[in-house]
Amino acid sequence: MRFHWEKELLQSWLKDHSLQDEALYWIGGKLVDWAVLSASPPYADLIGEIREEADRLLERPEPELTQELYERFEKTGNRLAYEDKYFERRRRLTSFTLMSLLEPDKRDYKQALIGTIGAILEEPTWCLPAHMRGQEIDRNIDLFSAETGFALSEIIVLLGARLPDPLREAMLGHIDRRLFVPYLSYGPYGWETAEHNWAAVCAGSIGAAALLVEQSAARKSAMLVKAVETMNHYLDGFGEDGACLEGPGYWNYGFGYFVYFADLLGKATDGKADLFASDKVKAVALFQQRCYLAGDRPANFSDAMPHVSVHIGLSDYLADRFEEVEHPSLQLRSRFTDDHCARFAPALRNVLWFQPKAGREANWQPGSWYLPDAQWFISRSASSAGSFGFAAKGGSNNEPHNHIDVGHFILLAGDDPAVAADLGSGEYTADYFGDGRYTYDCNGAQGHSLPMVSGHQQQVGGTSKAEVIEAVTGDQEDRFALELADCYPSESGLQSFQRSFVLRKDEKPSLTVTDTFAFGEGGGQVSEVIVTRCQPSLAEDGRIVLAGGLHTAELSYGVGRFRAAIVERPFVNHFGQEESYYRIHLIAEHSAERSQQFALDFEFK
Incomplete structure (x- = not known):
């Protein structure tokens, strides 16, 4: 209308x-x-x-x-x-x-x-x-x-x-x-x-x-x-x-x-x-x-x-x-x-316009929503263990106030530092809205939980977009799956890249992110990246502990499948203040395979 x-x-x-x-x-x-x-x-x-x-x-x-x-x-x-x-x-x-x-x-x-x-x-x-x-x-x-x-x-x-x-x-x-x-x-x-x-x-x-x-x-x-x-x-x-x-x-x-x-x-x-x-x-x-x-x-x-x-x-x-x-x-x-x-x-x-006598709940009502035009999936739950939230996005890399972030996700609990984080807005400068926009970690693919594929990050532009495969909300489990191959340049060798999310809404939720890659002849190299505001520590091969406040989460990724590295990175927030975040790199050990699948499991403890 x-x-x-x-x-x-x-x-x-x-x-x-x-x-x-x-x-x-x-x-x-x-x-x-x-x-x-x-x-x-x-x-x-x-x-x-x-x-x-x-x-x-x-x-x-x-x-x-x-x-x-x-x-x-x-x-x-x-x-x-x-x-x-x-x-x-x-x-x-x-x-x-x-x-x-x-x-x-x-x-x-x-x-x-x-x-x-x-x-x-x-x-x-x-x-x-x-x-x-x-x-x-x-x-x-x-x-x-x-x-x-x-x-x-x-x-x-x-x-x-x-x-x-x-x-x-x-x-x-x-x-x-x-x-x-x-x-x-x-x-x-x-x-x-x-x-x-x-x-x-x-x-x-x-x-x-x-x-x-x-x-x-x-x-x-x-x-x-x-x-x-x-x-x-x-x-x-x-x-x-x-x-x-x-x-x-x-x-x-x-x-x-x-x-x-x-x-x-x-x-x-x-x-x-x-x-x-x-x-x-x-x-x-x-x-x-x-x-x-x-x-x-x-x-x-x-x-x-x-x-x-x-x-x-x-x-x-x-x-x-x-x-x-x-x-x-x-x-x-x-x-x-x-x-x-x-x-x-x-x-x-x-x-x-404030209405003092209006009926109000103490918290937002739990629920899950898929917003099909934006290709956003949002879920929040609450239990005696606390409140938990998950969100993931498709869309394109040509959106208002654009970040390079198709397939990126957020996972958090209550007031704790985000287990999987979005840095949000950086300080607005001339360069922030100019040619240097994607050199800022807030905006570029490097500051989001997205894999590097054969040394390539996602590209900016309207053709760099997701195709939604599945979006299902449920009382006990939410599922969201995307095809993301169009977000990477042809030099990556990708023929298909499907990322799926399965959120199980138990007393303390758990999330499985599964990435399935199909390459042309010669295969490709995958480096998974997780952006977190929690303090991460390598517990053992295949497991990283993400220390929050009230809650601790564990990231499990399979013994012998990756070489793990943790880098602390600075960034400047919207108000010109310097903060830091952690970037977890999981570098796949087997790079020549044409078909590769990796599961990343997040579980609150």
């Missing part, structure tokens, strides 16, 4: 409605009373986090965004130096706005907010340096310029006359100059037809801002038509299974902004323009509860983090909208400071 409403129709639906009123922000059918929220015990932890951060920031000076910091990206590829200060300003904007609403009698918050808004209006561009790269000031729109305009629009609506008139008028002028005029006059932008988070964030933010502050009905409806069409492209990036190939963090991000815009559009049209009226949107809404393996640990393929907390406002909103969506445990709730970008829209809705 594709959404489309003509400009004239949208204009007729909007003409009797204005979102320039606090009545937009209702809770349970009543106008939000910020003073009641501030004193309400169920909100105490969340509001306490906001207050603590706002008070910390009151003691700090307004961060300075210098030209030298801005130019550092082009000179060195470093993003963090500029972005750290950029996002601290957004953290101030979000913190001081929320506290000005919750505690309006404390003038320090409002005065600090006014200073931060003034600093943001003085920024030459709201775009990040990494997204400018030759673009003209006030003609380019990236994720963060769109988010900034949306945030300022909501602040205008929420604080209204409490902001000085000249400042409010200046905010409106900058939103128009930096977002509305470029969107209507200088596009189309690449993200307008993108099938990933950029489409939802940019178009959703601009469309929401237009609903909130644009006075011209003609301009507003024109922007809404464009935004809705971009949302169609965003949804095209999902299969019918609703899987977000970029992972749950980007699901929070992209789908979050889809929902924020859809909610405002529905309110502005009395429900006539309903972006939720789609089976695919419902499937996407269900992705969150299907992608977690244990607690806050998802199947973190692609540039996903190993730990991802839930946005409680977004989650509760979707659980109200769709009966099958779970209200997640409050233990998984993201803290106010978890978002290093300090985005205003989700922070506001984590307060307004």
Whole structure:
């Protein structure tokens, strides 16, 4: 289903409605009373986090965004130096706005907010340096310029006359100059037809801002038509299974902004323009509860983090909208400071959309899911021994935020280091998204649990893809099997490479990974690779012990079949911090055989 409403129709639906009123922000059918929220015990932890951060920031000076910091990206590829200060300003904007609403009698918050808004209006561009790269000031729109305009629009609506008139008028002028005029006059932008988070964030933010502050009905409806069409492209990036190939963090991000815009559009049209009226949107809404393996640990393929907390406002909103969506445990709730970008829209809705009285389970419900469009297999189980998770993927090596990882898998228990791990996202630099992307262990085949075949690793590209042979979920056993020969170059000599997974869901689960290789004349050399965050030790020929925390696992691979080696490798995580992982190499002793089969058995003890 594709959404489309003509400009004239949208204009007729909007003409009797204005979102320039606090009545937009209702809770349970009543106008939000910020003073009641501030004193309400169920909100105490969340509001306490906001207050603590706002008070910390009151003691700090307004961060300075210098030209030298801005130019550092082009000179060195470093993003963090500029972005750290950029996002601290957004953290101030979000913190001081929320506290000005919750505690309006404390003038320090409002005065600090006014200073931060003034600093943001003085920024030459709201775009990040990494997204400018030759673009003209006030003609380019990236994720963060769109988010900034949306945030300022909501602040205008929420604080209204409490902001000085000249400042409010200046905010409106900058939103128009930096977002509305470029969107209507200088596009189309690449993200307008993108099938990933950029489409939802940019178009959703601009469309929401237009609903909130644009006075011209003609301009507003024109922007809404464009935004809705971009949302169609965003949804095209999902299969019918609703899987977000970029992972749950980007699901929070992209789908979050889809929902924020859809909610405002529905309110502005009395429900006539309903972006939720789609089976695919419902499937996407269900992705969150299907992608977690244990607690806050998802199947973190692609540039996903190993730990991802839930946005409680977004989650509760979707659980109200769709009966099958779970209200997640409050233990998984993201803290106010978890978002290093300090985005205003989700922070506001984590307060307004949170439902303290919703029924919640302590953990995600056990289950197994095969997502056929993504070719992801996910299984989580729980017993008196603890919680356990397994995930494996097919797909291709040409996906959003691509890693070379077809046939890769994850195995973990509770909060222990992952037995078979995905490193997730590395530090974003120019090279990370450039020619050097796959030299990073986070992204390249070398950082995933994939065999080397005759000295060759998997290749990047759309033809490097899996064929699913079997995907069966069951109460006691799950099975998943893939043909992976197309992922390796012809020089590997492969005619077939089938990888199968059998997960037995006992009190403590066990996993068998069986790799079956067929080579042409001359055979081939296989080196199995397992990536782990556990401390591995060679116990004896054919067995490696993987020491976790609460649980220990054993990897058995057959006496006399491999020569084993363990290498500890450093990598830099998404936040620029150095970590390490272990790469287990199992080098097959018999290399000339045309047919070879190896079984790797993982068992929790």
